[in-house]
Amino acid sequence: MKYTLLSFPATAVALGLLAGNPASAQVVTNATQAQSGTYAVEPGHTQVGFSVLHFGFTNYLGVFSNVSGTLNLDAKNPASSKLSVTIPVDSVQTTSAKLNDELKGDQWFDAAKFPNATFESTSVRITGHNDAIVTGNLTLHGVTKPETLKVHFIGAGVNALDKKYTTGFEATGTIKRSDFGVKMYVPYVSDDVHLRIAGAFEKQD
Numbered sequence: 079m080k081y082t083l084l085s086f087p088a089t090a091v092a093l094g095l096l097a098g099n100p101a102s103a104q105v106v107t108n109a110t111q112a113q114s115g116t117y118a119v120e121p122g123h124t125q126v127g128f129s130v131l132h133f134g135f136t137n138y139l140g141v142f143s144n145v146s147g148t149l150n151l152d153a154k155n156p157a158s159s160k161l162s163v164t165i166p167v168d169s170v171q172t173t174s175a176k177l178n179d180e181l182k183g184d185q186w187f188d189a190a191k192f193p194n195a196t197f198e199s200t201s202v203r204i205t206g207h208n209d210a211i212v213t214g215n216l217t218l219h220g221v222t223k224p225e226t227l228k229v230h231f232i233g234a235g236v237n238a239l240d241k242k243y244t245t246g247f248e249a250t251g252t253i254k255r256s257d258f259g260v261k262m263y264v265p266y267v268s269d270d271v272h273l274r275i276a277g278a279f280e281k282q283d
Contacts, residue, residue, distance in 0.1 A: 105235035109208045110153055112234035112245050117149040117279035119163060120244060125276045126165055130255075131268035138267075140172040140181075142195075149279045151245065156210060161199040167192065185262050192220050200224070208232075212249070218258040227251040227275070243281040250274050 106112060124145045132138040147163030168189040170181050182189040199214035208231040216225040227249040234245035251273045256264055 105233040107208070107231075107233050109156070109231035112151065112153045112231070113243060113281060114151055114153045116282045117151055117245065118282050119145050119147045119149075120242075120278040120280045121145050123246075123276065123278035127274040127276075129272045129274075130270070133266050137272075138172070140170060142167070142169050143171070144169045149245075151279075156204055157202050159199075159202050161197070161212065161214065163197050165195040165197075167195055186260055187219060192218070195219075197225075216253065216258075219260050221258040223253075223257050225251060225253055227273070237280075245279050245281070247277045247279075248275065249277060 121144050124143075126142040126145060127139065128141070129137045129139045142165050144166050145163055147161070150160040152158045166189075167187045168182050170178060170187065170189075172178055172181070181187055184191070195216070195218040197214050197216050199212050201213045203211045203213075205211055205228075210229045212227045212229050213224060214227075215222050228251060229247050229249045232246045232248055234243070236242070237244045253271050253273065254269045255261070255271050256269050
């Protein structure tokens with residue numbers, strides 16, 4: 079199905095907000111004002127992006143999707159918050175269908191043997207007004223290593239489309255893929271993998 083610009087639902091909502099639609103929800107941008115509670119990953123708007131330096135020519139991008147998991151958010155005492163996510167490895171996408179298949183194969187992620195990557199937080203350290211360092215155990219390709227993410231709170235409020243209370247974050251970090259046994263073409267394709275994650279969570283209680 080093809081959409082014109084004005085028929086796309088998100089565009090219609092945006093136009094409604096610009097027109098002062100009273101149904102639009104107020105979004106808070108101060109992390110301490112977010113609602114505490116148990117949240118589930120909203121997979122449609124959660125993306126795990128990655129980039130590697132490809133033969134010294136380009137920073138090549140890809141993304142994982144269909145993420146699941148939970149966030150136990152304590153807005154008043156963020157250090158006690160907990161995050162647990164699962165990323166299906168075979169969701170990997172790049173601009174090359176051939177490369178997508180290769181990345182799922184046994185020379186790279188070996189999705190058949192190791193279908194999921196997981197991240198379980200172990201500590202949250204507040205570093206600024208809306209910022210924190212989240213440390214946790216990343217399991218990828220059957221290997222578990224401690225990794226850290228820089229996390230920035232973006233906003234929270236009722237989603238104008240589905241009326242669910244939602245909170246969102248951006249996270250960045252760098253891992254070495256060889257630490258997890260994914261060594262194909264190192265160093266021609268960089269060992270360092272830069273992560274940029276968009277995380278959306280819907281409140282469950």
